[in-house]
Amino acid sequence: MKTFKMGGVHPEENKISNEAPIEVMPVGSQVAVLMNQHLGAPATPVVQKGERVKVGQLIGEAQAFMCANVHSPVSGTVLKVDTCKDAFGQPKPAVYIAVEGDEWMEEIDRTAEVKRECALTAAEIVAKLKEKGVVGLGGATFPTHIKYSIPEGKKADYLVVNAAECEPYLTSDLRVMLEHAEEICVGISILRTALGGVKAYVGIESNKPQAISVMTQMAATFEGIEVVPLRVKYPQGAEKQLIQAVTGRRVPSGKLPIDAGCVVSNVGTCFAVYEAVQKNKPLIENILTVTGKELPSQHNYLVRIGTTYNEIIRHSIGELPETTGKVISGGTMMGKAVVNLDAPTVKGNASVLVIGEREARRQPETACIRCGKCMDACPMGLEPYLFSALVKGGRFEEARVHNILDCIECGCCFFSCPACKPLTDEIRLGKNKVRALMAAKK
Amino acid sequence: MSQQIIVAVAVLGVLGVLFAVILYFVAQKFKVVEDPLIDEVAEALPGANCGGCGKAGCRAFAEACVAQGSLDGLRCAPGGDAVAARIAELLGCAVEQGEPLVAVVRCNPSNCAGKRLSHYDGLRSCAFEATVYCGESGCPNGCLGCGDCVAACQFEAIVMDEGRGVPVVDAERCAACGACVKACPRGVIELRHKGRKDRRVYVECINREKGAAARKTCANACIGCGKCEKVCPVGAIAVEGNLSYIDHTKCIACRKCVVECPTGAIRDVGFPAPAVKPEAAKVAEAPAAAAVKAE
Amino acid sequence: MNLMKISGSPHVHSDESTRRIMWRVNLALVPALLCAIAYFGLNALLVAVVSVASCVLFQWLIEKYILKVPTTVGDGSAVVTGLLLAFNVPATVSMLWIVVIGALVAIGIGKMAFGGLGKNPFNPALVGRVFLLISFPVQMTTWPVAEGLFPMQFDVASGATPLAAFKEGQLAGVSYWDALLGHIGGSMGEVSALAILIGAAYLLWKKIISWHIPVAFIGTALAMSAVLWWIDPQQYMDPMMTILTGGIMLGACFMATDMVTSPMAKSGQLIFGCGCGLLTIVIRNWGAYPEGVSFAILIMNSVTPLLNRWCKPRRFAS
Structure with a gap:
């Protein structure tokens, strides 16, 4: 079975919510919709206080290049355009809407019928994705229309669909594949068209045998889609690693997947593409896992963007257990710890993951014994222990020479360090400093 | 026997001369001509290599001074006026007298010690913590308390007040080199005029949230109400982006704003008695006078 | 909460x-x-x-x-x-x-x-x-005669190690089997190669050591002593005996593999192991001491920082 060549770890999988079907989460009485739900500049609010909005109506317009449109996830009246603290306690521009009824924009097709045919050209597809505010749902929330606007002189040979879901705990991709395989395959076909009809590979880790069989059967009824089972290893879902695992190609240091002739999209994104292109539905919902070993029940939900973490917790499990140590948005390896549970969820949130106090606590740091486990675990062939020393000593130029910017922040080094040194933290800090120094030089 | 001694001495002697000649030519070849003035200027500097001047160290600063021939745009903050005067004398140029500065910490969180809202469990670095979230106090702008400034200070002038969770500057030791200002990812620390008799007034907050939100975040936050701006007799205070700022070049340290501030966000340092409103002062004086009479 | x-x-x-x-x-x-x-x-x-x-x-x-x-x-x-x-x-x-x-x-x-x-x-x-x-x-270097906790039928008469005996030109008839099980004189931990290999196998299984250093160390020692033995079997020791006696097993499996003092990259570990093996044979055959493992490892320890500097892991896509 295929996998990437170098490094990697195997954390406990904990896919305990994999049996829970996707339920629909009801909408609250008020939502705050953040204007930066994507990588890049925030969208500009285009609604005013007192204005009536419908579900799917444009409320934040992308004016910068690296930006994505934001649509209203609810219908109701705009209360105010103000700041709202995000999940990490930082105030961000937001549109507050008081929910009244559930009135959708007329052009959105809300029937369950699957529309397979798509007559749009590549340019039209990209325009549609831009209009509907589709972003990558694998975690980085990179605006999809930019990814599919292939620069002059470059050519895609493969579309690699990331269905590895290598992060522990997360099961939202699995559930989407099981419940919406056909829609996903239509979405993949649309993205293939956008890239000029290239071959598409769907990489799925072998711990999801159901998904592999469902997707393989469905892919057989489409042209140019092949499912590739992958050996379970983290970080399989990282772009460069996935491309290597599936196609054998390697993306060179400092280059993008397109430089190796590949474009990578998450399987959730493919579903969002289907809805945007075939059903005219903007990206206003997340499929989100509510999970944790200490929770009384495990869930997968379809949640409107803007629903707060507290609302999700209240609806699914009532309240957090006494022993809660951490609430994470995303998986345990690359997810972000949430501090403000009153914050609205945004595009790309894949989970509300609750970790117990004991598991969450970091062990005290001890001396490095130069065991080299961080080096063995690094999927990029870097030397985390060295970066740790260089960053502590302020030797950022040396860190740059040793390719610190190649680090994908997967966390394998910290995970495997017997001295519990916060290696990933130190490398991130180092990368920030190196980038700042490079920017200052220019 | 004696012959052996003579041979040994002769061999060593010849070798010695040979090496001396080689050394001489090598020294000539790689001779670096350097202005002796650089050494003199470097000698006059404090030698802490704090980097506050923006140069790599004291020697680099001396080289810059000599290369430029004047002190325009160059100032050694730790050395102050005395060093500036000495360098000016060496360079034979004029020198501007600068007002002495001191680092001030503009944060006084109410969510300190036992009242933290979360527990930061990662790398002890403010620069990193700032990229993760708002910080333990919940303030999106305030001090993170990991002590990057303490580590950056070459003069041991900053210590972390563990109870309040913010650093404290020892004004006596502070050389105003600005290393802490650069180290702080949140811009909490500012270099301000030391003030006459070490008396200074400043806004001890940089929270830029709107009034109600700021107050929710921290009881001591500046809410940008503008009362201080109105009461200031010299127009030294301006409220911008929900935050009041006192211009230290204009402030006369009258402390009217300190009395007026509804959240106590304005700090006065170095005054013998606490600031009180004129009316309140009279009320306070009356019982005191009565007490004196009773004696 | x-x-x-x-x-x-x-x-x-x-x-x-x-x-x-x-x-x-x-x-x-x-x-x-x-x-x-x-x-x-x-x-x-x-x-x-x-x-x-x-x-x-x-x-x-x-x-x-x-x-x-x-x-x-x-x-x-x-x-x-x-x-x-x-x-x-x-x-x-x-x-x-x-x-x-x-x-x-x-x-x-x-x-x-x-x-x-x-x-x-x-x-x-x-x-x-x-x-x-x-x-x-x-x-x-005064080795005790193995007496044993339990009454075993040992016939080790001399307390000298096979290496010292060989250096003196009088290697007693010690078989490979004796060396493997420990029927030989020597420091207390280095007599039984088998016991050491059991411990090393456990460490390999738990991924605490990797095979690189022990294999490079023992392999180099084996190869070099084989060449010498082939040249002159009278003067030089039989290669199997060379690696089974003395401290090579203990050194290769437990001391050269010390995480702190050995290189971190696999390529560096191979060089480190080879260096240890080479120096051990050199010291054993041409040095003043009958045993050279400790010196060999210490000398290679001093090279470790350099090896860490030179031997980098292979970067992704390079």
Whole structure:
């Protein structure tokens, strides 16, 4: 079975919510919709206080290049355009809407019928994705229309669909594949068209045998889609690693997947593409896992963007257990710890993951014994222990020479360090400093 | 026997001369001509290599001074006026007298010690913590308390007040080199005029949230109400982006704003008695006078 | 409810820890220790206990009264040093006070002087052993006759190690089988190659060591001694005997693989292992000492920082 060549770890999988079907989460009485739900500049609010909005109506317009449109996830009246603290306690521009009824924009097709045919050209597809505010749902929330606007002189040979879901705990991709395989395959076909009809590979880790069989059967009824089972290893879902695992190609240091002739999209994104292109539905919902070993029940939900973490917790499990140590948005390896549970969820949130106090606590740091486990675990062939020393000593130029910017922040080094040194933290800090120094030089 | 001694001495002697000649030519070849003035200027500097001047160290600063021939745009903050005067004398140029500065910490969180809202469990670095979230106090702008400034200070002038969770500057030791200002990812620390008799007034907050939100975040936050701006007799205070700022070049340290501030966000340092409103002062004086009479 | 914990990702950690690694190394040393007790009797146990106890005590004293830092003796690294030091001396009661001095040198100079675990450039146990070897040459090379805890039918008449005997030109008829099981004279931990290999297999299984250093070390020693033996079987020792006797097995599996003092990249580990093997054979055949493993490893320890600098892991896509 295929996998990437170098490094990697195997954390406990904990896919305990994999049996829970996707339920629909009801909408609250008020939502705050953040204007930066994507990588890049925030969208500009285009609604005013007192204005009536419908579900799917444009409320934040992308004016910068690296930006994505934001649509209203609810219908109701705009209360105010103000700041709202995000999940990490930082105030961000937001549109507050008081929910009244559930009135959708007329052009959105809300029937369950699957529309397979798509007559749009590549340019039209990209325009549609831009209009509907589709972003990558694998975690980085990179605006999809930019990814599919292939620069002059470059050519895609493969579309690699990331269905590895290598992060522990997360099961939202699995559930989407099981419940919406056909829609996903239509979405993949649309993205293939956008890239000029290239071959598409769907990489799925072998711990999801159901998904592999469902997707393989469905892919057989489409042209140019092949499912590739992958050996379970983290970080399989990282772009460069996935491309290597599936196609054998390697993306060179400092280059993008397109430089190796590949474009990578998450399987959730493919579903969002289907809805945007075939059903005219903007990206206003997340499929989100509510999970944790200490929770009384495990869930997968379809949640409107803007629903707060507290609302999700209240609806699914009532309240957090006494022993809660951490609430994470995303998986345990690359997810972000949430501090403000009153914050609205945004595009790309894949989970509300609750970790117990004991598991969450970091062990005290001890001396490095130069065991080299961080080096063995690094999927990029870097030397985390060295970066740790260089960053502590302020030797950022040396860190740059040793390719610190190649680090994908997967966390394998910290995970495997017997001295519990916060290696990933130190490398991130180092990368920030190196980038700042490079920017200052220019 | 004696012959052996003579041979040994002769061999060593010849070798010695040979090496001396080689050394001489090598020294000539790689001779670096350097202005002796650089050494003199470097000698006059404090030698802490704090980097506050923006140069790599004291020697680099001396080289810059000599290369430029004047002190325009160059100032050694730790050395102050005395060093500036000495360098000016060496360079034979004029020198501007600068007002002495001191680092001030503009944060006084109410969510300190036992009242933290979360527990930061990662790398002890403010620069990193700032990229993760708002910080333990919940303030999106305030001090993170990991002590990057303490580590950056070459003069041991900053210590972390563990109870309040913010650093404290020892004004006596502070050389105003600005290393802490650069180290702080949140811009909490500012270099301000030391003030006459070490008396200074400043806004001890940089929270830029709107009034109600700021107050929710921290009881001591500046809410940008503008009362201080109105009461200031010299127009030294301006409220911008929900935050009041006192211009230290204009402030006369009258402390009217300190009395007026509804959240106590304005700090006065170095005054013998606490600031009180004129009316309140009279009320306070009356019982005191009565007490004196009773004696 | 507790305060919510916040940190950067990742939010989980493997259950690996320095403490666990060190105690596992100790566990891996147990077969060799049992072997030593079986062959040399309770004296071996006594030497081991004194060595371990003094190493732990010295580390505790230094941390408490000189460095004034919280003690780290619980991590088991001082126990590893103590056991390895004991394995490197003859198992006799007269060694006890010498072992205490060795422990002081190993822990005090070999480890704590550099700042403690992880910062020492040389393997502490070997620093202690070499100090003792140079300071007490007679005691350190007076090998006890293996008597055994249990009445076994041993026919080892001489207390000299096969290597010393060979150097003197009188290698007794020791078979490979004797060497493998430990029917030979020598320091207490190095007599049975089999017991050491069992421990090494455990470490390999638990991924505490990788195969690179032991294989490169033993392989190089084997190859080089084979070439010499082929040239002149009278003057040079048989290659199998070369690797089964003396400290090569113990050195290759437990001391050269010390994480702190060996290179981190696999390529560096191969060079390190080859260097150890080469130097061992050179010292054995042309040096003043019959055994060269300790010196070889110490010399290669000093090259480790350079190897770490030169030997980089292969970068992704390069």
